[in-house]
Amino acid sequence: MFPKNAWYIACTSDEIAGEPLGRTLCGQRVALYRGHGGKVAAVEDFCPHRGAALSLGRVVDGNLMCGYHGLVMGCDGKVVSMPMQRVGGFPCIRSYPVAERHGFVWLWPGDARLADEGSIPALAWSDDPEWAFGGGLYHIQCDYRLMVDNLMDLTHEAYVHVGSIGQNEIDASPVKTRMEGETVVTSRIMESVIAPPFWQEAMRANGLDPEALVDRWQISRFTAPGQVLIDVGVALAGKGGFEAAPEHQASAVVVDFMTPETESSHWYFWGMARRFKPADVALTEAIREGQGRIFSQDLDVLEAQQRNLQTFPDRRLLALNIDAGGVQARRLIDRLVQAEKTMAATAGTPETAVA
Incomplete structure (x- = not known):
């Protein structure tokens, strides 16, 4: 698995x-x-x-x-x-x-x-004083791939995260999925919208009018076996969106690393890295606390989903266009697992090397 x-x-x-x-x-x-x-x-x-x-x-x-x-x-x-x-x-x-x-x-x-330690992911913000990072850890009773699905399709924000990062325009904006080498990318752009509460607070913190119309983006990038980095943010409408000058936007990278514990549980290391006001420790803590509350809402949904899937293992699940990112991510994971099994069978690698 x-x-x-x-x-x-x-x-x-x-x-x-x-x-x-x-x-x-x-x-x-x-x-x-x-x-x-x-x-x-x-x-x-x-x-x-x-x-x-x-x-x-x-x-x-x-x-x-x-x-x-x-x-x-x-x-x-x-x-x-x-x-x-x-x-x-x-x-x-x-x-x-x-x-x-x-x-x-x-x-x-x-x-x-x-x-090979050289293959450990490089995280640009970890040692850069122009970035600030705050995060946490959740122990979640569900298959880690369900969290990957969740992060590669952010449509659920309109329903699970009402009052923080959710808004109706999410449903009205199409999702695009593509491959960049061995990375699965899903993206959604919302133009000329009012930012949801979480991003209004981020705009205020960066000196922007929280009531102004904005262009909002969500760009999720999955790299096997369990890394999802999400470019998120808002920019004043018509100022260039994701490419807008720093003074016209509030943006960040949502950091997600999933480590399987068992086939039905995992360790979820989460956080947010930002490049505006990196020295503001109080802001970092406020964002961390807000993000933690948002992710705790996902926890309840995913653990209930896992219980359903275990109770009804033969039920067929439907795959829609919004699920394309998660489907592609699972294909990458499956290929790696199969490659390890083939290697074990061919070279006599101990069974502990594969799941």
Whole structure:
């Protein structure tokens, strides 16, 4: 259901500032912690002595000590020591390639030989003082592909997000879907409309008249296995829309990374990056809180959808033109999964490399 030979966000950097963190990622229980020199490490969350969860232990001299009987595990998955015991013959456990980038910890759950840190997505705003970013994390009880569907078709905003980012003109504006290499792009443009409440506040914050007519855009870009970046914003009508000068617009990038937990649950890392008033910390927090409330509305819808799909697994779902982006995204995911299965069958790759 999900590719494993890929980089996924495992957690934010501050989630493992102190104690180890246990998290299920792509069906695998992983213990994440900071080892020698504060470098992030990830191993199977399984003590080879009695099967205890290593994530319930603590970090000692850069290694992970099991909290059950004191077995000490190295970052490479090899047993280091255990009080009063010989450990030379203890089996190793799995360690995972990890890297810390952009305030996130990235993990490669598949074949470690294929992990290339150069393929971790580049996020332009992460180290640029001209950008501000605020975000959060939701644990959602639904297939991560349902969230991809949700983000690639923003028609639902007119119904789910009334009073924030929803408006009637969304339904009246056609959606266009195209491929840019291996990226699926859906776009919707609304011309000469009144901005919805969320964007009126953004206009006010950027010194624009919130009651003025605007051109609004939504451009979603999906990159497998679970990244959706959405260019969103408004510009004073007739000033160039997406290409308008900064003083005529309020815009941002909605950042979405989905990491599967199981086939019916996932970790959703969300946020918004903007280029207007980046030094305004209060504005960043206000936008983060507003965005968090908006996304929480999606959570209820998607979890109920997952329950329906599990209850009625044989019901045929309808695909309309507004669903084209999600359909294309799923095709990309399916191709990656099939390629991994073919590789495993041909080269004898361990089954843990595919889902």
